[in-house]
Amino acid sequence: MPGNSQRKGAIRKTSKGPTAGSGGRVKRGLEGKGPTPKAKDRPYHKAYKDAQRSERRAPTRTRKKTSDVEWIAGRNAVVEALREGVPVTAVHVAEGAERDGRLREAFRLASEKGIGLLEVPRGELDRITSGAVHQGLVAKIPAYEYAHPDDLLEAAAANNEKPLIVVLDQITDPRNLGAIVRSAAGFGAHGVVIPERRAAGMTAAAWKTSAGAAARIPVAQTVNLVRQLKAYQDAGCMVIGLAADGDVSLPDLDLADGPLVVVVGAEGGGLSRLVEETCDQIVSIPMANTLESLNAGVAASVTLYAIAQARA
Numbered sequence: 001m002p003g004n005s006q007r008k009g010a011i012r013k014t015s016k017g018p019t020a021g022s023g024g025r026v027k028r029g030l031e032g033k034g035p036t037p038k039a040k041d042r043p044y045h046k047a048y049k050d051a052q053r054s055e056r057r058a059p060t061r062t063r064k065k066t067s068d069v070e071w072i073a074g075r076n077a078v079v080e081a082l083r084e085g086v087p088v089t090a091v092h093v094a095e096g097a098e099r100d101g102r103l104r105e106a107f108r109l110a111s112e113k114g115i116g117l118l119e120v121p122r123g124e125l126d127r128i129t130s131g132a133v134h135q136g137l138v139a140k141i142p143a144y145e146y147a148h149p150d151d152l153l154e155a156a157a158a159n160n161e162k163p164l165i166v167v168l169d170q171i172t173d174p175r176n177l178g179a180i181v182r183s184a185a186g187f188g189a190h191g192v193v194i195p196e197r198r199a200a201g202m203t204a205a206a207w208k209t210s211a212g213a214a215a216r217i218p219v220a221q222t223v224n225l226v227r228q229l230k231a232y233q234d235a236g237c238m239v240i241g242l243a244a245d246g247d248v249s250l251p252d253l254d255l256a257d258g259p260l261v262v263v264v265g266a267e268g269g270g271l272s273r274l275v276e277e278t279c280d281q282i283v284s285i286p287m288a289n290t291l292e293s294l295n296a297g298v299a300a301s302v303t304l305y306a307i308a309q310a311r312a
Contacts, residue, residue: 070141072204073125073134075102081139082109085212086204090140091115094122097136106137144202147218149228152191153235155218156259163237163259164307167193169225169275170266171296174200178209179297180264185213187304188311189262193228196221229261229278237261238280241271242299246284250303253283256310262303267295 072081072088079102081088091110097103110117125134156163166184171177177192177200184192200206201221207214222228229239238255240248241263263279265271276282285294285302294302 069143070204071129071132072139072141072208073129073132073137075100075106075135075137077204077208078137078139079106079109081141081204081208082106082113082115084208084210085215086139086207087141087215088113088115088139089142091117092120092125092128092138092140093117094125094134094136095119096122103137141204141207144207144214144219146202147191147220149193149220149222149231151218152193152220153232156190161190162257162311163232163235163261164189164304164311165191165193165232165237165261166300166304167225167229167239167261167263168199168296169195169241169263169271170199170269171264172198172200172266173296174203174206175209176200176267176296177202178206178211178214180300181206181210181217181219182213183297183301183304185210185217187301187308189217189304191218191220193220193222193225195225196223225272226274226278229263229275232261233278233280235259239263239278240281240283241265241276241279242285242303243270243276243282244284244293246282248281248283250283250285250306253281253306253310255281256307260307262300262307264296264300264303267293 072078072086078088078091082091088110091106093103093106107117109115122136125136125138129138152165153163166180166189168177168180171180171194177194181192194201202214202219233239237259239261240253240255242265263271263275265275270276271279271282283303285299287293
């Protein structure tokens with residue numbers, strides 16, 4: 001019957017719907033897919049895999065902190081810390097403590113610097129200071145955040161200056177560390193590097209001796225001192241060590257105006273053997289009396305002054 005007949009060429013409907021024509025499909029096929037990704041961005045390309053391996057091998061630069069907060073105990077010690085710019089974050093005073101001149105000065109300095117003042121039971125001060133003689137007054141210092149040794153080179157580059165870095169070998173007295181940090185800041189060094197183990201760290205005593213200079217110059221830690229010295233040499237620095245029996249006298253040093261690392265050893269012990277062998281030159285400070293010797297802090301200060309004069 002005419003009503004049931006199908007016209008020739010008509011689209012035949014099925015359960016899957018009408019058969020798609022070629023127009024839309026061809027159009028989509030001709031559309032561009034954007035620029036071809038670079039080799040290093042293609043997951044199955046050798047360049048991509050090589051880049052991934054390099055990233056896994058690259059050391060992660062992290063800033064290390066001292067393990068915990070530190071407490072300065074005693075009225076004189078707290079007042080001196082506040083005067084010298086030690087980064088105190090809080091001052092705790094015992095309930096009922098006698099208000100003498102030192103306590104009033106501590107209150108005034110804390111107020112001027114915006115440091116919180118908290119009155120606590122005396123037993124709490126005994127606990128947080130492990131029974132130290134605190135005289136009813138303690139100050140809280142946060143964990144020190146150490147720089148990465150490479151930061152010191154970057155600081156010099158940012159100022160378009162030749163690096164001057166001070167490295168300490170076997171310095172265990174925090175007061176010597178603080179004095180050297182103060183001299184390094186005063187004579188234009190870009191930072192101080194200390195070993196992570198068996199060496200003085202940035203404690204309250206070091207902060208106090210630095211007279212606040214530790215807030216102006218970075219102190220970095222390294223796991224392996226010899227390896228770090230070689231890394232500085234690879235970066236173009238010359239490394240000199242200070243010793244009484246040096247090959248070169250300080251006035252005759254001709255490396256002062258170039259990229260330089262100055263290694264200071266402990267008083268008495270001097271430089272460790274491997275560190276001394278790594279140095280490019282061993283420099284001595286001439287003395288009027290051969291029996292006299294300088295402690296580490298003074299030796300570093302004299303040397304940095306001579307270098308600053310040569311660079312001026």
